[in-house]
Amino acid sequence: MNRPGPRNSLTDVPGLAVGQAVDPEVRTGVTVILPDCRAVCAVDVRGGGPGTRETDALDPENLIGATVDAVVLSGGSMYGLGAADGVAAWLGAQGRGFPASSRPGVPLAPIVPAAILFDLANGGDKAWGLDPPYRRLGIEAARSAGAGIELGTAGAGYGAMAGGWKGGLGSASFVTHDGFTIGALAAVNSFGSVTAGDDRSFWAAPFEIGDEFGGLGSAGLKAAADDWNLAKANPGLRQNTTIACVAVDAVLTPGQARRIAIMAQDGLARAIRPVHAPFDGDVVFALSTARRPLDEPAAMAIARLGALAADVLSRAVARAVYEATPWPGSEVRCWRDG
Numbered sequence: 001m002n003r004p005g006p007r008n009s010l011t012d013v014p015g016l017a018v019g020q021a022v023d024p025e026v027r028t029g030v031t032v033i034l035p036d037c038r039a040v041c042a043v044d045v046r047g048g049g050p051g052t053r054e055t056d057a058l059d060p061e062n063l064i065g066a067t068v069d070a071v072v073l074s075g076g077s078m079y080g081l082g083a084a085d086g087v088a089a090w091l092g093a094q095g096r097g098f099p100a101s102s103r104p105g106v107p108l109a110p111i112v113p114a115a116i117l118f119d120l121a122n123g124g125d126k127a128w129g130l131d132p133p134y135r136r137l138g139i140e141a142a143r144s145a146g147a148g149i150e151l152g153t154a155g156a157g158y159g160a161m162a163g164g165w166k167g168g169l170g171s172a173s174f175v176t177h178d179g180f181t182i183g184a185l186a187a188v189n190s191f192g193s194v195t196a197g198d199d200r201s202f203w204a205a206p207f208e209i210g211d212e213f214g215g216l217g218s219a220g221l222k223a224a225a226d227d228w229n230l231a232k233a234n235p236g237l238r239q240n241t242t243i244a245c246v247a248v249d250a251v252l253t254p255g256q257a258r259r260i261a262i263m264a265q266d267g268l269a270r271a272i273r274p275v276h277a278p279f280d281g282d283v284v285f286a287l288s289t290a291r292r293p294l295d296e297p298a299a300m301a302i303a304r305l306g307a308l309a310a311d312v313l314s315r316a317v318a319r320a321v322y323e324a325t326p327w328p329g330s331e332v333r334c335w336r337d338g
Helices: 082-093 134-143 254-271 298-322
Strands: 016-023 028-035 039-045 071-074 114-116 168-175 181-189 241-250 283-292
Touching: 016 134, 028 082, 028 134, 028 181, 028 283, 039 254, 071 082, 071 134, 071 241, 082 134, 114 241, 168 298, 181 254, 181 298, 241 254, 241 298, 254 283, 254 298
Parallel strands: 071 114, 241 283
Antiparallel strands: 016 028, 028 071, 039 283, 168 181, 181 241
16 A cells, blocks of 8 residues: 555665754754665756755766765755765765775775755854864764654754745655655755645645644645745845755666656645745755666656655655744744644
8 A cells, every 4th residue: 555654754765864963052953864885866956056065976977876875964055065074074984985996095985965055044153163063963963873853943954944934854755555665855944935825734735644744635725826925035045945855765777866856856846835946955866775676667667756756755845844843942933833
């Protein structure tokens, strides 16, 4: 039977762990997606103001063959890219990485693509001088990786805002009738609104399973032309982004993973209005843990998995906002508070 996985999260995909770390004083955090072994990875970038690391290395024709040791999502805008430095150092210390040379004494080269969101203006203490916290947070997140994923005001979504709501980190999964597992994880800091004109119904409502983000249904979904509801009124350049990772346990080529990343972006369009704006930095990674061979014509299988990835990502976006709680001592608007 089609259903969510047992945790309804990215780690339902066999072969993946997730680690997170936050700094409440800074109001920021980091999320690390850690495959058991090097995994095929692709990326699709749609936002007009992205911040990324090592995404060019994911082109299939390049040296590493579009395989990675980890994927990092981080707050902190350009400073947050330093989280991947910490994760790479931790992986290298564990003896993991791309074998760049067979000469003795040459360390392995961990491949750690990353994407960031802007949370620098959320009131946290950003007076870090020459020592931004992200390398440290990356190491802490990698060390903590496991099956459990805290949602809401957690990880890379700790400092996020989603339109007029407190943003956060969300995750969801789906298991098909023939045994494939698709998972998604999203840090939602969007310019656009995740809710419709009644301020309560999620745009992702048609894809909700059970009451995983409130169970209000889709009766409240209505949008007038040029009415963006709870979108941010005064977006700043590079201050708005949804960064995400979808994963499947199917055996995929880099090109097939890339197609799934492209299709998964439609999940953001179903859950956020508007999205992919000039001041968003929307990025979606796609991972294959290669546990199950495709058992139907490849094109049909990729079409099905890509469509499901989009649905699951929509649910993850809504769950990020549904689960969000205020920062300590703040009065930020949260969905659960009405």
